[in-house]
Amino acid sequence: MDSVFDHAIRLGDDALILGQRLSEWCGHAPMLEVDLALANIALDLTGQATLFLALAAEEEGRGRDADALAFRRDVLDFRNCLIVEQPNGDFAQTIARQFLFSNWQELLLAEIAEAPAPALAAIAAKAVKEVRYHVRYASEWVVRLGDGTQESRGRMSDGLDWMWRFVEELFDAVDGAASLRPAWEARIAATLRAAGLERPRPMRPILGGRKGHHSEHLGHLLCEMQFLQRTYPGATW
Amino acid sequence: MVKTAIRADEVFAILQQVHDPEIPVLSVVDLGIVREVRDDAVAITPTYSGCPATLVIEQAIRQALDAAGLQKMRIETVLFPPWTTDWITAEGHRKLEAYGIAPPQPSGAVLCPRCGSAQARLVSEFGSTPCKALYRCGACGEPFDRFKCH
Structure with a gap:
């Protein structure tokens, strides 16, 4: 049985790492509206991470706070799933990641919001309202790109193919997550149908993020994200 | 001067003067984030998890309370129930539109x-x-x- 700390650190790390990844688009997105949207989604996720990690720190009771957990933990101590740490790739790959992850995150948060741990439920009830926007945004882009030109369709399809190997992990090693699978599959199928895209072929899943076995990408991400607090511990401005 | 007793409506009147930094036409009361005023604390509920204004709003409320002699009044953050736009007051709606x-x-x-x-x-x-x-x-x-x- 997972503790509140286990749940909070996983939810917090998922949100933190994806928020950081999406921030890399700031100033680089294909158009201004997309730039604003991705930065807004990143902001929501970073805010959720702050709340979940603050709760994890409190549960841990070792005098660390949310910032200490975010900026002074090493890569092996992170418990995020692997999909969130994957590089942005092109815009379609970023959208594929968001589409697969946000659909899962919304279902999970909705369940946690009803669960008996009141502190987790309060954060989840707030976050789920934000994630609904992320789901809608990503799903609309999956349809737009899938149902667009030959080029956009090919890229969307490639993006989904690339991210698909990290799907299995979302339903593995988290209490209750396996039961979300049918609802998640139904949502994904409906959007792919509207986009005229095929469900990617089954492939060998890659697992391990929840145990701290990460891809090489996470270390590079942390290097950039943690640099300032590592160099000037406790710096504020 | 440090005040010891104050009525809730007086505290609301003070907070009516504290404005949202990003939508300055709205006060924190219009926005519906002030959930409760008790003798020793003001409870606020943030709008979005990642809203950068949240911290600034809390600091502004602190300043306003201090300036009114209410240094002892605490500010509590309450996450549940989550903030909803239904809590924006009728006055807030009019101000937004204008x-x-x-x-x-x-x-x-x-x-x-x-x-x-x-x-x-x-x-x-x-x-x-x-x-x-x-x-x-x-x-x-x-x-x-x-x-x-x-």
Whole structure:
């Protein structure tokens, strides 16, 4: 049985790492509206991470706070799933990641919001309202790109193919997550149908993020994200 | 001077003077984030998890309370129930509209704050702040922000 700390650190790390990844688009997105949207989604996720990690720190009771957990933990101590740490790739790959992850995150948060741990439920009830926007945004882009030109369709399809190997992990090693699978599959199928895209072929899943076995990408991400607090511990401005 | 006793309506009057840094036409009371005033504490509920204004709002409330001699009054953050746009007051709706931001209608209707037309088109789900979406009026052509129903 997972503790509140286990749940909070996983939810917090998922949100933190994806928020950081999406921030890399700031100033680089294909158009201004997309730039604003991705930065807004990143902001929501970073805010959720702050709340979940603050709760994890409190549960841990070792005098660390949310910032200490975010900026002074090493890569092996992170418990995020692997999909969130994957590089942005092109815009379609970023959208594929968001589409697969946000659909899962919304279902999970909705369940946690009803669960008996009141502190987790309060954060989840707030976050789920934000994630609904992320789901809608990503799903609309999956349809737009899938149902667009030959080029956009090919890229969307490639993006989904690339991210698909990290799907299995979302339903593995988290209490209750396996039961979300049918609802998640139904949502994904409906959007792919509207986009005229095929469900990617089954492939060998890659697992391990929840145990701290990460891809090489996470270390590079942390290097950039943690640099300032590592160099000037406790710096504020 | 440090005050020891104050009525809740007096505290609300003080907080009516504290404005949202990103939508300065609204006070924190209009926005509905002040949930409760007790003898020793003010309870506030943040709008969005990642709203950068949250910290600034808390600091502004602190300053206003201190300036009124209420240094001992604490500020509590309450996450549940989550903030909803239904908590924006009628006064808040009027102020938003006058400021050029379409207020959140429970019906989902989006009316151009300039000409009142219902022929608005969504440009982007995400606008200049987490709480707003970008629209353009089909009648007068005006681009405008709409406070999202949340």
